[in-house]
Amino acid sequence: MNILDKIIFDKQREVVLKKSIIPISQLESSVFFEREIISLSQKLRESNSGIIAEHKRRSPSKSIINNNFTVEEVVKGYEDAGACGISVLTDGKYFGGSLDDLLLARASVNIPLLRKEFIVDEYQILEAKAHGADLILLIAAVLTREEIKSLSEFAKKLGLEVLLEVHNLEELQKSIMPSLDMIGVNNRNLKTFEVSLDYSKQLASQIPDEFVKVSESGISSVEAISELKPFGYKGFLIGENFMKTDNAGEAATEFIKQL
Numbered sequence: 001m002n003i004l005d006k007i008i009f010d011k012q013r014e015v016v017l018k019k020s021i022i023p024i025s026q027l028e029s030s031v032f033f034e035r036e037i038i039s040l041s042q043k044l045r046e047s048n049s050g051i052i053a054e055h056k057r058r059s060p061s062k063s064i065i066n067n068n069f070t071v072e073e074v075v076k077g078y079e080d081a082g083a084c085g086i087s088v089l090t091d092g093k094y095f096g097g098s099l100d101d102l103l104l105a106r107a108s109v110n111i112p113l114l115r116k117e118f119i120v121d122e123y124q125i126l127e128a129k130a131h132g133a134d135l136i137l138l139i140a141a142v143l144t145r146e147e148i149k150s151l152s153e154f155a156k157k158l159g160l161e162v163l164l165e166v167h168n169l170e171e172l173q174k175s176i177m178p179s180l181d182m183i184g185v186n187n188r189n190l191k192t193f194e195v196s197l198d199y200s201k202q203l204a205s206q207i208p209d210e211f212v213k214v215s216e217s218g219i220s221s222v223e224a225i226s227e228l229k230p231f232g233y234k235g236f237l238i239g240e241n242f243m244k245t246d247n248a249g250e251a252a253t254e255f256i257k258q259l
C-alpha cells in the first residue's frame, strides 16, 4: 500500500467513527452556516501575488516542519503579509492538524480559508462549513469522476468553493466539470513525494480558462513564481517554505514583497 492509500484507508474509518459521535444536525447548527463565504477564486483573479499560505506542522515526507507557533500567530502573520488565502491542514494522524486549527484560524483572520483535507464523504464538507471554511480541496487521485461530481456539487450547494487537485493528465481529463472553481496542479507526487515544477508547466495548457489555475507544493523561491506565471497560474500554494522558518508570517511578508 502506498502512503496515499493508507491515508485514505484511515480517513474512511475516521469518518465512520465521527459520524457516529457528531450528528449532521449538530454540524448544521454551527453559526458558520449563516456566514457568507469569501471567494478565493475572485481574490486570485484580482491579485498580482496570488499566494495561498499554508498552516502545516508536519507531513508524511517531513516529520517535523514546525511546532513552535500558535495557529493565530501563523495565520495573522499570513494575513498581514498580504496572502490571498490560507490553507489549514486538518488531518491529525499524518499532518498534525485538526478542525480546531481551522476554527482558530477563522476566529483570527478575514481572508478565505481552505480546509486542507482528504475528503471522501459529504460529512467532511459539512464539517468544513461548520468550522468556518470558504473552500474545500478535492483530490482527483483518490476520487472517481462521479465522486468528484457529487462532492463538488454538494460543496457548491453549501456555498463553498472547490479547488480540485490533479497531478497528471489522466486525473485532469476525468475531472473537468462546471462545479469546480479552481484547478490545482500538485508538484508533489503524493505516492512517491517526488517534487518538480514541471508538472505544473506540462499540464497548464490543458486546463480550460474558466478555472483559476493554482500551482501547489515545492515552491521555495520568487523565481519559481516568475517561471510559473507565464503558464497562466494565478495561485501559488506554499507551506513548508514559510512554516520551516522561525517566523512564518515574516517569511511570507518578505516573500510577497519581492513579487
Ligand SMILES: O=P(O)(O)OC[C@@H](O)[C@@H](O)c1c[nH]c2ccccc12
Pocket: 054, 056, 116, 117, 118, 139, 165, 186, 216, 217, 218, 219, 237, 238, 239, 240, 241
Ligand atoms: O509545503 P509545500 O511543499 O509548500 O506544499 C504545500 C501544499 O501544496 C501541500 O501541503 C499539499 C498539496 N496537496 C496536498 C494534499 C494533502 C495534503 C497536503 C497537500
